[in-house]
Structure formats: C-alpha cells, structure tokens
Amino acid sequence: MLRIAVPNKGSLAEASAGMLREAGYRVRRDSKELVLVDPDNEVEFFYLRPRDIAVYVGSGTVDCGITGRDLLLDSGSAAIEVMALGFGASTFRYAGRPGECAEVADIAGRRVATSYAGLVEKHLADHGVSAQVVRLDGAVETAITLGVADVIADVVETGATLRSQGLEVFGDPILRSEAVLIRREGSHETAAVEVLRRRLTGVITARHYVMLDYDVPAGLVEQACAITPGLESPTVSPLQNKEWAAVRAMVPRNRTNAIMDELYDLGARAILVTDIAACRL
Ligand SMILES: Nc1ncnc2c1ncn2[C@@H]1O[C@H](COP(=O)(O)OP(=O)(O)OP(=O)(O)O)[C@@H](O)[C@H]1O
Ligand SMILES: O=P(O)(O)OC[C@H]1O[C@H](OP(=O)(O)OP(=O)(O)O)[C@H](O)[C@@H]1O
Numbered sequence: 001m002l003r004i005a006v007p008n009k010g011s012l013a014e015a016s017a018g019m020l021r022e023a024g025y026r027v028r029r030d031s032k033e034l035v036l037v038d039p040d041n042e043v044e045f046f047y048l049r050p051r052d053i054a055v056y057v058g059s060g061t062v063d064c065g066i067t068g069r070d071l072l073l074d075s076g077s078a079a080i081e082v083m084a085l086g087f088g089a090s091t092f093r094y095a096g097r098p099g100e101c102a103e104v105a106d107i108a109g110r111r112v113a114t115s116y117a118g119l120v121e122k123h124l125a126d127h128g129v130s131a132q133v134v135r136l137d138g139a140v141e142t143a144i145t146l147g148v149a150d151v152i153a154d155v156v157e158t159g160a161t162l163r164s165q166g167l168e169v170f171g172d173p174i175l176r177s178e179a180v181l182i183r184r185e186g187s188h189e190t191a192a193v194e195v196l197r198r199r200l201t202g203v204i205t206a207r208h209y210v211m212l213d214y215d216v217p218a219g220l221v222e223q224a225c226a227i228t229p230g231l232e233s234p235t236v237s238p239l240q241n242k243e244w245a246a247v248r249a250m251v252p253r254n255r256t257n258a259i260m261d262e263l264y265d266l267g268a269r270a271i272l273v274t275d276i277a278a279c280r281l
C-alpha cells in the first residue's frame with residue numbers, strides 16, 4: 001500500500017484534500033481523523049503537520065507527501081520535489097521597518113526573526129552575511145515591534161500582514177514557494193508513485209484547460225485550427241451542412257475569452273466552453 005502524507009491543518013490542507021478528491025482518492029470527513037485507508041486505490045493517507053511531512057518522507061516512513069517547497073527546503077530532510085501542484089503559492093522574504101535595510105547585506109550584525117531558521121541561515125551564509133537568527137513559532141511580524149528582532153523573514157502571500165505592522169519587504173525574494181509532491185531522495189519512483197503523479201498531473205491539466213467547441217465555415221478550418229491548435233491536434237468533424245465544420249480543441253483557461261473573440265472575428269459561431277472534470281494525456 002502506498003503511504004502518502006497530507007497536510008492536516010494550515011494553508012495547504014483544504015486545497016490538498018480538494019486535489020486528492022479530484023484525483024479520485026478518498027479524503028477524510030472528520031478533521032480529527034489522522035489515518036485514512038483507501039482500499040480501492042491501495043493507498044494509506046497520514047494527516048500530518050506540513051512542516052513535519054518532509055521529515056517523515058525523508059526518513060522513508062511514508063513514501064511521499066504534499067508540503068510547501070519552503071517547508072521542504074527549511075527541513076533539510078532527504079526528500080526531493082517530484083512535481084509542483086499549482087496551489088499554496090507564496091514568496092519567502094525579508095522585511096523590516098521602512099528604509100532600514102535595502103538588501104540582504106544590510107542584515108549583517110542584526111537580529112532576524114523567523115520560523116524558517118534553516119532556510120534563513122542557509123540564505124545568509126550563501127550571501128556571506130553574519131547575523132543572529134531568532135527562531136519563533138509564528139506571528140513573526142510582531143517580533144520587531146516587541147523588540148526581539150530588527151528584521152524578519154517570513155511567508156508573504158498578499159502582504160496584508162506586513163502592511164498591518166508597518167513593515168516593508170526588502171531585497172530579492174529568498175524563495176518562490178508553492179505546494180509540491182515530494183518523495184525520498186535516492187529512492188526509485190515506484191509504479192504507485194507514478195500513478196499518483198499521473199493523476200495529479202491530470203487534475204492540474206484539467207484545471208488549466210477548458211474544452212472549446214465551435215462551428216466554422218469549411219474554408220476557414222485551417223485558420224481556425226491555427227488559433228486553437230489543441231494539445232496534439234484539434235478534432236474536426238463534418239456537419240450536415242457541408243459548408244460548415246465543427247472543431248473541438250483544448251485551450252488554456254486563462255486565454256478562453258481572447259480566443260473566442262479571435263474565432264468570432266474569423267467567422268466561427270456557436271462557440272461553447274466546457275470545463276474538463278478529469279483527464280489523462
Ligand atoms: N498566507 C499564507 N500563510 C502561511 N503560509 C502560506 C500562505 N500561503 C501559502 N502558504 C504556504 O503554506 C505553508 C505553511 O503552511 P502551515 O500549515 O505550516 O502554516 P500556516 O498556514 O501558517 O498554518 P498555521 O500557522 O496556522 O499552522 C508554506 O508552504 C507556505 O508557503
Ligand atoms: O501576506 P499575507 O497574505 O498577509 O500572508 C502571510 C502571513 O500569513 C501567515 O501567518 P498566519 O496567519 O498563518 O500566522 P502565523 O504567522 O502564526 O503562522 C504567514 O506566516 C504570514 O504571517
């Protein structure tokens with residue numbers, strides 16, 4: 001049975017469960033459940049703190065897991081990224097009082113509060129900066145106000161938390177993070193992990209694309225197919241009226257309306273958009 005660790009709480013928990021559900025796996029109903037067996041898919045799910053997931057996967061006690069890239073790198077565990085999952089996006093950044101620091105070198109000799117000490121110590125060392133890292137469990141934005149640090153390094157999503165504390169980011173982002181599927185370094189990717197990866201890829205693709213159907217005058221099929229080339233090749237079907245053809249192709253969701261406008265201008269009509277529930281490419 002494949003053993004998969006999934007976030008039990010926090011920013012990644014709900015989206016991870018949603019993705020696994022769409023990929024055809026069982027998900028827990030009760031947030032107190034810690035282990036869930038999915039006999040149909042021969043999978044056992046362990047609901048763990050995302051910060052701990054890299055540790056379990058790295059130690060080999062579970063086969064793979066979902067966590068944040070930032071948490072994976074912070075853990076220093078022997079786990080590697082299999083694929084990015086397209087949710088839980090954030091940046092990891094330094095911030096301080098406006099005007100106090102402009103770049104990472106300005107942190108030298110100062111105190112940096114963070115709950116990602118591994119990540120920050122490595123980043124400072126890579127930049128040859130010597131500073132004191134203050135390890136906190138959360139709410140690090142308050143550390144400056146309360147006088148235990150001069151600078152913080154934390155997850156920034158919208159930036160609202162920083163703004164509320166009158167802080168500003170400085171320097172380049174330390175890291176761009178998102179949720180990732182991880183497995184143990186050095187291990188072979190088993191057939192079971194390969195199936196999981198294929199299912200999750202199917203969910204991501206289904207979310208990124210929509211199915212477009214339209215009718216187009218027969219003489220314009222080539223031009224229309226150039227606008228909607230699909231992933232391999234669009235399906236072109238004859239219509240009862242021989243002067244028209246029907247075309248079906250997957251198009252990127254975020255370009256749907258621009259593509260519909262182009263097709264309409266070309267002369268296509270009856271342009272329909274449908275969500276893709278699942279796919280295997
Ligand atoms: N707004 C956000 N706040 C915190 N983490 C976020 C956010 N958006 C995405 N993430 C990602 O979620 C992961 C952190 O999740 P985790 O559950 O450890 O912390 P959390 O969401 O702050 O939960 P809590 O602090 O309540 O335990 C990281 O990979 C982080 O990059
Ligand atoms: O850029 P924003 O959209 O404001 O999001 C980022 C903030 O959200 C998280 O805090 P959380 O609420 O999880 O509290 P914590 O610091 O105690 O983990 C994170 O640690 C940042 O503080």
Ligand SMILES: [Mg+2]
Binds near residue numbers: 138
């Ligand atoms: Mg938090």
